Amino acid sequence: MESELHITTFRDLLYYFPYKHIDxxxxxxxxxxxxxxxxxxxxxxxxxxxxxxxxxxxxxxxxFTDGRGILDxxxxxxxxxxxxxxxYLTGKPYIVFGRPTVFNGRINIAxxxxxxxxxxxLEQLGLQPYxxxxxxxxxxxxxxxxxxxxxxxxxxxxxxxxxPETLPESIIRRxxxxxxxxxxxxxxxxxxxxxxxxxxxxQKFEELFFIQLNILRYAxxxxxxxxxxxxxxxxxxxxxxxxxYLPFQLTNAQKRVIKEMRKDMGSGKQMNxxxxxxxxxxxxxxxxxxxxxxxxxxxxxxxxxxTEILAEQHYATFQEMLREMPIHVELLxxxxxxxxxxxxxxxxxxxxxxxxxxxxxxxxxxxxxxNRLGLIVIDEQHRxxxxxxxxxxxxxxxxxxxxVMTATPIPRTLAxxxxxxxxxxxxxxxxxxxKPIETRHFWEERSESLYRxxxxxxxxxxxxxxxxxxxxxxxxxxxxxxxxxxxxxxRTFPDLQISKVHGQMKSSEKDAEMDKFVRGETQILIATxxxxxxxxxxxxxxxxxxNAERFGLAQLHQLRGRVGRGADQSYCILVTKYQxxxxxxxxxxxxxxxxxxxxxxxxxxxxxGPGDLEGTQQSGMAFDLHIANIxxxxxxxxxxxxxxxxxxxxxPTQTLPENAGMWRRLRELNKNAIDxxxxx
Ligand code: ADP
Ligand code: MG
Numbered sequence: 001m002e003s004e005l006h007i008t009t010f011r012d013l014l015y016y017f018p019y020k021h022i023d024x025x026x027x028x029x030x031x032x033x034x035x036x037x038x039x040x041x042x043x044x045x046x047x048x049x050x051x052x053x054x055x056x057x058x059x060x061x062x063x064f065t066d067g068r069g070i071l072d073x074x075x076x077x078x079x080x081x082x083x084x085x086x087x088y089l090t091g092k093p094y095i096v097f098g099r100p101t102v103f104n105g106r107i108n109i110a111x112x113x114x115x116x117x118x119x120x121x122l123e124q125l126g127l128q129p130y131x132x133x134x135x136x137x138x139x140x141x142x143x144x145x146x147x148x149x150x151x152x153x154x155x156x157x158x159x160x161x162x163x164p165e166t167l168p169e170s171i172i173r174r175x176x177x178x179x180x181x182x183x184x185x186x187x188x189x190x191x192x193x194x195x196x197x198x199x200x201x202x203q204k205f206e207e208l209f210f211i212q213l214n215i216l217r218y219a220x221x222x223x224x225x226x227x228x229x230x231x232x233x234x235x236x237x238x239x240x241x242x243x244x245y246l247p248f249q250l251t252n253a254q255k256r257v258i259k260e261m262r263k264d265m266g267s268g269k270q271m272n273x274x275x276x277x278x279x280x281x282x283x284x285x286x287x288x289x290x291x292x293x294x295x296x297x298x299x300x301x302x303x304x305x306x307t308e309i310l311a312e313q314h315y316a317t318f319q320e321m322l323r324e325m326p327i328h329v330e331l332l333x334x335x336x337x338x339x340x341x342x343x344x345x346x347x348x349x350x351x352x353x354x355x356x357x358x359x360x361x362x363x364x365x366x367x368x369x370x371n372r373l374g375l376i377v378i379d380e381q382h383r384x385x386x387x388x389x390x391x392x393x394x395x396x397x398x399x400x401x402x403x404v405m406t407a408t409p410i411p412r413t414l415a416x417x418x419x420x421x422x423x424x425x426x427x428x429x430x431x432x433x434x435k436p437i438e439t440r441h442f443w444e445e446r447s448e449s450l451y452r453x454x455x456x457x458x459x460x461x462x463x464x465x466x467x468x469x470x471x472x473x474x475x476x477x478x479x480x481x482x483x484x485x486x487x488x489x490x491r492t493f494p495d496l497q498i499s500k501v502h503g504q505m506k507s508s509e510k511d512a513e514m515d516k517f518v519r520g521e522t523q524i525l526i527a528t529x530x531x532x533x534x535x536x537x538x539x540x541x542x543x544x545x546x547n548a549e550r551f552g553l554a555q556l557h558q559l560r561g562r563v564g565r566g567a568d569q570s571y572c573i574l575v576t577k578y579q580x581x582x583x584x585x586x587x588x589x590x591x592x593x594x595x596x597x598x599x600x601x602x603x604x605x606x607x608x609g610p611g612d613l614e615g616t617q618q619s620g621m622a623f624d625l626h627i628a629n630i631x632x633x634x635x636x637x638x639x640x641x642x643x644x645x646x647x648x649x650x651x652p653t654q655t656l657p658e659n660a661g662m663w664r665r666l667r668e669l670n671k672n673a674i675d676x677x678x679x680x
Contacts, residue, residue, distance in 0.1 A: 006371070018129030035100060040100055042096050044066035046089070058076075127189070131164060132392075164664075196411045203628075206627075222421070226398075226399060228271060230267075231293050234262070241289065244259070270400075275406070278430070280430060288321060300356070301376070302363055302373060308334065311360050315358045331359060332358070333359050346367060378402070407558065435564070464540065464542040464543075469547050502528045543570075548588065553604035554604045607615060647662075
């Protein structure tokens with residue numbers, strides 16, 4: 001149990017909340033039961049036992065009646081038949097509890113809980129907790145009931161188990177919260193649905209509150225204590241780029257965010273800014289121009305991308321945009337190997353000769369030393385929370401300015417939780433002349449008209465992406481899908497040139513294939529989601545997503561953002577199998593209806609639930625959430641943030657005695673949180 005659920009102390013057990021409660025005060029009549037009911041209980045007696053079936057279908061049946069109907073209780077563990085028949089007597093009143101199903105037209109309950117009716121105190125059972133258990137625990141005989149035995153024992157002793165309150169009295173009073181001890185008790189053993197609701201509210205609030213307190217405390221500390229490099233002026237590099245090299249007008253939104261950043265970087269404070277902008281809104285260009293300001297002031301800049309492909313693409317984009325400007329840009333990724341290649345880059349970075357270093361996480365390694373790092377840009381990164389960013393400080397006495405760019409539109413509540421310590425700039429305008437992408441849904445069986453459409457686009461000189469899902473667990477099978485798909489496309493378009501890119505290829509092969517597509521030598525690019533972020537080929541006007549049912553909304557939107565970058569009408573084609581779940585149908589429908597990234601992000605968070613986001617490891621969130629849910633508890637996030645802010649106003653030095661318990665709890669949480677500085 002310990003290793004499975006990380007329950008190692010009484011406290012962990014107290015905080016291992018049931019996922020639901022079942023009202024054990026209610027009795028049903030057998031004639032009321034239907035197969036779609038959750039758990040029910042019935043009072044009655046066993047008429048007779050009977051064994052049916054042979055081999056693996058062998059089962060023991062007890063015919064059970066409440067005088068108004070008959071119900072079959074069924075067991076399949078042959079070894080237990082004898083014991084069951086001996087333990088439960090015919091004609092004696094029992095209360096039977098379980099989940100009803102229908103088999104052969106009769107109502108059944110398989111493996112019911114049976115208690116003698118005269119000993120079971122239903123009023124006392126009240127709302128019974130149900131706990132999650134893992135497969136392995138089930139195999140070891142641990143189930144929800146065993147956990148219930150632990151927790152009920154714990155609460156019988158809870159009189160002695162005085163837990164210090166973790167929230168200040170003032171908050172508890174102001175927000176009418178239940179005290180800690182009571183809320184923990186009620187989360188497991190509530191006396192009423194209302195008590196459960198109030199206990200849940202308090203715990204949700206508390207979880208979100210400590211995340212906000214942590215993030216805001218950190219932000220204030222930084223504002224007070226941390227100085228930033230002062231970029232006093234805009235110099236020749238910025239000006240020359242702006243007037244001689246920029247091939248188009250900046251959008252107003254781009255101008256505005258560059259101004260916002262200039263102000264930060266000139267202020268003497270450290271810039272910590274989140275730049276949000278939908279795919280294709282021109283964030284990369286903004287990053288480049290911000291970096292030129294750093295260079296103009298005699299500093300180096302660094303751009304960190306989440307994947308090698310993206311880092312390489314940025315490197316290429318920068319080289320193309322900067323053309324013969326006298327700026328030394330280098331690329332450092334894991335696949336740049338060998339002393340001969342790495343040493344000059346590392347050396348140049350150390351001496352300051354390398355002015356812009358572009359790379360993956362490799363740029364955070366200890367052997368990468370900068371001479372005067374003034375600005376670090378973190379691109380397309382949704383896993384770079386407070387703790388990870390804190391790590392950047394250690395590299396320098398005065399930390400560099402930090403710009404985090406994200407295209408995955410983050411719902412406000414999540415942004416507050418992940419990036420709540422950052423100032424936010426938004427590019428809310430696309431470069432002019434872009435036509436909205438048209439999204440259509442195709443069944444995979446009906447590919448003829450799809451192929452016709454694609455041929456027409458290619459005849460116009462356009463290029464086409466075809467994406468296949470690649471999901472870790474079944475990587476081999478997925479790769480097979482892609483290979484089969486590739487052959488299919490080659491057979492369908494024997495006259496065209498087709499590239500293929502996936503994660504299992506060597507970096508050099510990948511690059512070669514990508515390059516061919518970027519240069520327009522191939523018309524179709526068959527790929528896995530390696531192209532999800534950042535890839536930029538304005539001439540590509542069609543994005544075909546195979547097995548679209550297997551992608552989440554955010555991912556579909558990212559992929560779609562690879563097209564629609566030129567002036568031509570672009571298309572996104574979602575290809576799915578015929579049988580789709582309700583939820584998938586909705587996803588596809590939303591994609592076909594809107595191009596608005598924020599709308600999609602909100603919908604995505606609601607659909608997927610928080611599962612994919614909430615682990616600290618995945619999300620960059622400081623502490624795990626056990627009970628609060630960023631998607632559903634949006635209003636509480638705001639309340640938690642406001643409350644944390646007012647506490648920090650009232651107690652800036654963290655010395656008010658009434659807040660002592662709260663600060664202690666925050667320290668504990670931070671101690672238990674993963675130490676990111678040890679993980680790379
Ligand atoms: P993002 O990183 O936000 O997804 P990019 O920076 O890759 O977007 O820009 C997408 C495309 O739009 C690129 O080809 C870029 O050169 C172009 N672009 C950026 N800003 C403008 C602008 N103001 N006018 C026209 N095109 C632009
Ligand atoms: Mg980008």
